[in-house]
Amino acid sequence: MxxxxxxxxxxxxxxxxxxxxxxxxxxxxxxxxxxxxxxxxxxxxxxxxxxxxxxxxxxxxxxxxxxxxxxxxxxxxxxxxxxxxxxxxxxxxxxxxxxxxxxxxxxxxxxxxxxxxxxxxxxxxxxxxxxxxxxxxxxxxxxxxxxxxxxxxxxxxxxxxxSLIHAAIAIHGSSPAYVYMMLEAMGDAGVLLGLPRDQAYKMAAQSLYGAALMSLETGLHPGVLKDQVTSPGGTTIEAVASLEKSGFRSDLIEAMVSCASKSIQMSTKK
Known part of the structure; x- marks a missing residue:
């Protein structure tokens, strides 16, 4: 060739x-x-x-x-x-x-x-x-x-x-959109708290990148990495508790399952 x-x-x-x-x-x-x-x-x-x-x-x-x-x-x-x-x-x-x-x-x-x-x-x-x-x-x-x-x-x-391709679509094919939504929300929070928007987005993006890189580099369970940040009675656990109360994790799981279901539906229509 x-x-x-x-x-x-x-x-x-x-x-x-x-x-x-x-x-x-x-x-x-x-x-x-x-x-x-x-x-x-x-x-x-x-x-x-x-x-x-x-x-x-x-x-x-x-x-x-x-x-x-x-x-x-x-x-x-x-x-x-x-x-x-x-x-x-x-x-x-x-x-x-x-x-x-x-x-x-x-x-x-x-x-x-x-x-x-x-x-x-x-x-x-x-x-x-x-x-x-x-x-x-x-x-x-x-x-x-x-x-x-x-x-x-x-x-x-x-x-x-x-047979797992629909799950992969939910986990990494479509997930950049979810992450960008989270990044935008974190930036808005920074602005609400007084940060200039460009600095807020940069801080949020670097934090997301760094957290993902730590997961890949260390191989530690995400729960272990989360616990390393959450000091007793501190600011992080306060935020985590608020996210748990609002259903952050269950909402994310439900969204990904919906994404996979839509992928299956689109595939079977062909």
Whole structure:
């Protein structure tokens, strides 16, 4: 194959992944090919990322060892039907389209390639993403560890059963929105208490980042980390008690269950 990795679609998530791969030296610029539907899009992509680009999706299928489908879900079947005849058994196809199952991908590629389904989230844009990866490929296959490394270039990656994808959507796919709501509320509280808004947001964002990093770095149970902050009779336990009284944790759990339920509902409508 002429290229190691090809992207069909050159939108924001594709560009985030490409930037991560280049930053981590997983591949070089001349080992990546990306296709898009407009000349303006491929011109911008080539100028900003210094990779090769094309208007021809079949070129990506013909010339790339790993093909990443970075397109909208409604486009996947049509695109795979377009490129299927150009795919071969030694290639790998990775879809990041929400709601498209491995069985659908297999059907639309005539069961001829190794398939992976990935779900990265938006913090991939700052190399702090979380990706859930599903596949029926054995962990002994050479592509297995390599595909994981692609998504570890933009953050963390966990391999899960496909049946758990709806839970993953609730936990990390949609959760940046919940965190931004919390960040905004914390900023508003800071303003209410007299802080300038820019300082309040910075303090809140750094605190959220630091708390998450401590959880990842220490591996301690969240309850243990919480207890390290809550001194007897102090300010933190007063805030924790108020949150418990208002149902903070139960509301968050209920919201995530609702998110997963909606994902299931949307999937079964296809």
């Amino acid at each position: 002429k290229y190691k990795i090809g992207f069909i679609g050159a939108g924001n998530m594709a560009k985030a992944i490409i930037k991560g791969l280049l930053s981590a030296s997983i591949v070089k610029e001349d080992e990546i090919l990306a296709s898009a539907s407009s000349q303006n899009s491929i011109d911008q992509t080539k100028a900003s990322l210094k990779i090769q680009t094309t208007l021809d999706n079949t070129q990506v299928a013909r010339e790339c060892e790993y093909v990443i489908l970075a397109i909208k879900p409604y486009m996947v079947e049509t695109i795979l039907q377009e490129i299927s005849d150009y795919l071969s058994p030694d290639q790998v196809v990775i879809s990041i389209a929400a709601g498209i199952t491995l069985d659908q991908l297999a059907e639309w590629t005539d069961h001829k390639v190794r398939l992976y389904r990935a779900m990265p989230n938006t913090p991939a844009h700052v190399n702090a993403g979380m990706t859930s990866l599903c596949t029926k490929i054995s962990s002994e296959d050479p592509s297995y560890s390599y595909v994981i490394s692609l998504f570890e270039a933009i953050g963390k990656c966990e391999v899960i059963k496909e």
